[in-house]
Amino acid sequence: MISSADPIAASFEFVQLRECPLCGHPERSPAYQRRYQGMEIRWERCQACRFVFQNPKLSRESLNSIYRSSTYWNVQKMETQSGLRLGYSDYAKGEAYRLRQSQWRLKQIRRFAPEGARWLDVACATGFFVKTLVDAGFQSWGVELSSQMAQFGKERYGVDIEACDFDQYVPPGGPVQALSIWGADSNFYDPVQTYQHANRMLSDDGWLFFNFWDFDHPIRPLLGEFKIGLNGLYQLNRKNIHLLLAKSGFRAELVKMEWSFASLEAILSLTGRFLPLQWLGGLGLARAIFQVPTFSGFLVAARKVHSV
Ligand SMILES: [Zn+2]
Numbered sequence: 001m002i003s004s005a006d007p008i009a010a011s012f013e014f015v016q017l018r019e020c021p022l023c024g025h026p027e028r029s030p031a032y033q034r035r036y037q038g039m040e041i042r043w044e045r046c047q048a049c050r051f052v053f054q055n056p057k058l059s060r061e062s063l064n065s066i067y068r069s070s071t072y073w074n075v076q077k078m079e080t081q082s083g084l085r086l087g088y089s090d091y092a093k094g095e096a097y098r099l100r101q102s103q104w105r106l107k108q109i110r111r112f113a114p115e116g117a118r119w120l121d122v123a124c125a126t127g128f129f130v131k132t133l134v135d136a137g138f139q140s141w142g143v144e145l146s147s148q149m150a151q152f153g154k155e156r157y158g159v160d161i162e163a164c165d166f167d168q169y170v171p172p173g174g175p176v177q178a179l180s181i182w183g184a185d186s187n188f189y190d191p192v193q194t195y196q197h198a199n200r201m202l203s204d205d206g207w208l209f210f211n212f213w214d215f216d217h218p219i220r221p222l223l224g225e226f227k228i229g230l231n232g233l234y235q236l237n238r239k240n241i242h243l244l245l246a247k248s249g250f251r252a253e254l255v256k257m258e259w260s261f262a263s264l265e266a267i268l269s270l271t272g273r274f275l276p277l278q279w280l281g282g283l284g285l286a287r288a289i290f291q292v293p294t295f296s297g298f299l300v301a302a303r304k305v306h307s308v
Contacts, residue, residue: 012039012058012059012062012065012230013058013059013061013062014056014057014058014059014062015056015057015058015059016055016056017053017055017056017057020046020048020049020051020053021051021053021190021191021192021234022046022049022051022053022191022192022234022240022243022244022247023046023048023049023051023240023243025046025047025048025049027046027047027048028044028045028046028047028055029044029045029047030042030043030044030045031043031044031045031052031235032228034228034230036230041054041230042054042055042056043055043235049239049240049243050216050237050239050240051234051235051236051237051240051243052215052234052235053233053234053235054232054233054234057233058189058230058231058233060189063187063189063231063233064145064165066230066231067145067146067187067231068145068146068147094262094263094266095126095128095156096289097261097262097263097266097289098125098126098128098261099128099131099132100261100289100291101260101261102128102129102131102132102182103132104259104261104291105129105180105182105209105211105258105299106129106132106133106136108254108256108299108301109207109209109254109299109301110136112178112207112209112253112254112301112303113138113177113178113207114177115137116137116138116139117138117139117176117177117178118138118139118140118173118175118176118177118178119133119138119139119140119176119177119178119179119180120140120141120142120143120171120176120178120179120180120201121133121140121141121142121143121179121180121181121182122142122143122166122179122180122181122184122198123143123144123145123166123181123182123183123184123187124142124143124144124153124161125144125146125149125153125183126149126152126153126156126157127142127144127150127153127154127156127157127159127161128153128157129142129180129182130142130153130157130159130160130161131157131159134159138178140159141159141160141161141162142159142160142161142162143161143162143163143164143166143169144161144162144163144164145163145164145165145166146163147163149161150162150163151163166194166197167188167189167193167194167197170201171201175201175202175203175206176201176202176203176206177202177203177205177206177207178202178206178207178208178209179198179201179202179206179207179208179209180208180209180210181198181208181209181210182210182211183211184210185210185211185212185213185236186213186227186231186232186233186234186235186236187231187232187233188233189233191234191244192244192247192248195208195244195245195247195248195250196247196248196249196308198248199248199249199250199304199307199308200307200308202304203304204304204307205303205304206303206304207301207302207303207304208250208300208301208302208304209299209300209301209302210299210300210302211258211297211298211299211300212236212241212297212298212300213226213227213235213236213294213296213297213298214236214237214238214296214297214298215235215236215237216237216238217237217238217295217296219295219296220296223271223296224271225271226271238255238298241255241298241300245300245302247308248308249304249305249306249307249308250302250303250304250305251302251303251305252300252301252302253301253302253303254299254300254301255298255299255300256298256299256300257293257294257295257297257298257299258294258297258298258299259291259292259293259294260291260292260293260294260297261289261290261291262289262290262292263288263289263290264288264290267292
């Protein structure tokens with residue numbers, strides 16, 4: 001089980017970017033900034049493709065140290081307003097709605113993948129989607145950077161999870177037919193590199209499934225501090241997501257708004273609204289699961305169209 005909080009490395013390292021990591025354009029403007037542990041963290045917007053990215057951005061080692069820390073998965077009290085939130089509030093509590101979410105997602109995309117396909121779930125956390133796939137007859141396993149999460153999932157669901165960095169991972173037994181990446185749309189060190197790595201791992205007719213949040217959607221302000229975190233390295237929108245796919249050898253066949261299963265507790269916590277959360281603290285209502293339209297959250301099924 002996840003242990004009590006351990007300290008995240010006090011000193012992070014950053015890398016300065018000279019151009020947009022998505023399209024290579026050099027001109028950008030300030031997008032937003034936050035303070036974290038006394039550091040000023042800035043995000044910029046590319047003037048060509050509108051991609052928003054942290055700059056200077058966390059080094060790969062610093063980013064990985066966040067995901068390996070149990071503080072990330074088990075933060076009870078986070079800085080808000082002028083400060084930054086980081087990670088989840090006791091992640092394990094949400095397993096029930098994450099399983100429901102997994103079943104909904106599989107239903108949307110199942111027609112694309114061959115029956116019983118070899119299917120790798122990337123950044124799988126506790127493996128709730130892997131479990132959903134195995135239950136549906138797929139040969140599925142997951143990779144997860146945090147060995148604590150992997151261990152928790154293996155014990156809870158009896159699924160196969162490798163604790164490692166996907167960017168360095170080579171699947172045993174040759175190409176896979178499907179890859180899924182849920183809830184990590186702002187969190188890779190270099191998304192183009194990661195999606196290209198995914199392309200090389202897939203068979204010629206392979207599929208990549210993932211979700212993302214459209215940062216430029218009109219309702220985005222309602223989401224508050226959601227994904228505005230130290231480890232939210234970049235923000236995509238409904239246009240430049242296709243640029244990311246084209247650069248990594250994919251074409252979207254389905255882009256669909258997601259319905260989300262969640263508890264009120266999880267929504268208030270993820271959007272940084274802690275005051276109502278405290279009011280609801282003692283009520284069963286806070287933990288009740290319901291399904292809501294995300295409006296700005298999208299599910300994507302992308303076909304591999306060429307090798308990169
Ligand atoms: Zn750009």
